[in-house]
Amino acid sequence: MQRITITLDDDLLTAIDAIATERGYQNRSEVIRDLARNGLAQMQADGDQAEPWAGALVYVYDHAARNLSHRLVETAHEHNDIAVATMHVHLDDASCLEITALKGSRGEIQHFADHVIAERGVRYGRVVMIPARERGGKAHAAHTHPHAHSPAKR
Structure with a gap:
């Protein structure tokens, strides 16, 4: 430093x-x-779209909207290489909050987020993205911290 x-x-x-x-x-x-x-x-953000990025998609939706929960799950399954984890929270009798962790290129993450946010019954959505490249330009290079990496469960 x-x-x-x-x-x-x-x-x-x-x-x-x-x-x-x-x-x-x-x-x-x-x-x-x-x-x-x-x-x-x-x-x-205006640079190389193929660089690795991480993102969080936060959205609130009407859980009573016809087949919306099913469509959202299907969308995540169809993009399981991008959508790596989702947390679901019941806000009240009518609304659910979901937070989906994403990884991929900036364009892939934005495309996924746009698709989810555009679903009928999604009341609000926002995606936040950050570069996932380590300093020095290598994506998750060899390192010494003690934990195992395992592939995401599908």
């Missing part, structure tokens, strides 16, 4: 300090690193 010096105007520094306090950051450096990562990821 390198130490650098930057100059910021007072208003920008005040905004950074407010974010640090609001979100519980320990120091300004952590805030600035996260902002830089987010900015770089946003700039990368």
